[in-house]
Amino acid sequence: MGRRVRVRAPATVSNLNCGFDVLGFALNEPYDIVEVELTRSRSVEIEAITGCETLSTDPGKNVVGAVLTALSSAAGRESGFRVRIEKGIKPGSGIGSSAASSAAAALAGNLLLDNIFSVSELVRFAMAGERLASGTAHADNVAPALYGGITLVRSYEPLDIVQLHVPGALFCVIIHPEMEIRTSVARSLLDPHVPLATAVRQWGNVGGLVAGFYREDYNLISRSLEDFVAEPKRAALIPGFRELKESAIKSGALGAGISGSGPSVFALCRGAAAAGAVLKSMQEVMMTAGLEFKAYLSPVSLRGAETC
Ligand code: HSE
Numbered sequence: 160m161g162r163r164v165r166v167r168a169p170a171t172v173s174n175l176n177c178g179f180d181v182l183g184f185a186l187n188e189p190y191d192i193v194e195v196e197l198t199r200s201r202s203v204e205i206e207a208i209t210g211c212e213t214l215s216t217d218p219g220k221n222v223v224g225a226v227l228t229a230l231s232s233a234a235g236r237e238s239g240f241r242v243r244i245e246k247g248i249k250p251g252s253g254i255g256s257s258a259a260s261s262a263a264a265a266l267a268g269n270l271l272l273d274n275i276f277s278v279s280e281l282v283r284f285a286m287a288g289e290r291l292a293s294g295t296a297h298a299d300n301v302a303p304a305l306y307g308g309i310t311l312v313r314s315y316e317p318l319d320i321v322q323l324h325v326p327g328a329l330f331c332v333i334i335h336p337e338m339e340i341r342t343s344v345a346r347s348l349l350d351p352h353v354p355l356a357t358a359v360r361q362w363g364n365v366g367g368l369v370a371g372f373y374r375e376d377y378n379l380i381s382r383s384l385e386d387f388v389a390e391p392k393r394a395a396l397i398p399g400f401r402e403l404k405e406s407a408i409k410s411g412a413l414g415a416g417i418s419g420s421g422p423s424v425f426a427l428c429r430g431a432a433a434a435g436a437v438l439k440s441m442q443e444v445m446m447t448a449g450l451e452f453k454a455y456l457s458p459v460s461l462r463g464a465e466t467c
Contacts, residue, residue: 251339261288384414
């Protein structure tokens with residue numbers, strides 16, 4: 160049996176309303192675990208996937224296969240990998256399911272190849288998984304899944320990831336309606352052209368949100384949690400979205416919106432007690448509407464992918 164590592168990588172919230180494709184943060188849970196063993200076969204073999212019946216074990220169709228193939232070809236090594244995947248995050252949930260598996264695979268593969276790549280290079284490999292999953296190699300989920308905390312993709316070409324300050328009292332509530340939205344479908348709804356006046360409002364909020372994190376100014380964070388680009392096009396995909404958002408804000412959230420491409424809805428809160436109250440009110444909305452859902456409450460986590 161070859162050397163083997165086991166890595167867990169967390170769910171992530173991306174966009175944070177104003178930062179489409181550039182902002183994201185890590186949660187404590189849920190998470191995926193990827194176990195990788197070095198083999199002499201020169202290929203990637205996915206031996207088992209637990210926790211999800213819909214994902215393919217064909218390495219050409221699974222994000223883990225895409226990431227490990229990209230990693231080993233960049234390393235120029237003739238090594239292969241045998242993989243077991245434990246899915247804790249449902250695909251199509253909007254909380255970075257493909258990103259968590261991709262990030263865990265990138266870290267695990269790198270550990271087995273004696274750590275030859277930096278974390279920012281691992282982001283690139285993990286992006287190969289995102290390209291396979293959604294058709295676009297976006298980094299706003301894989302970056303926080305690898306680094307933990309809050310990250311900003313300052314630039315894609317060249318790739319420039321900036322780790323941002325995480326205010327200590329930031330908590331997040333996630334309501335995941337029991338349905339799947341394919342990121343590729345949610346992206347196809349977006350207008351490739353944003354009017355200048357809309358762009359001005361949006362980038363004002365991105366700057367405001369980043370400044371709010373550094374100043375730990377919760378009021379500024381709250382004012383900046385607006386989205387004039389993606390939310391207007393995507394909200395209709397999510398049953399109960401308006402009611403969820405309204406009830407989160409009424410019960411004390413700093414702001415709320417679509418997590419990634421949905422259907423999960425996130426609410427950012429100041430402190431665990433406030434998050435508890437917001438969770439309760441959002442759960443009530445879902446129960447009153449008779450909608451099935453999962454709920455999570457987590458601090459914005461400093462922990463990214465790590466061995467377990
Ligand atoms: N930024 C991406 C999007 C995240 O909103 O399409 C997808 O999870």
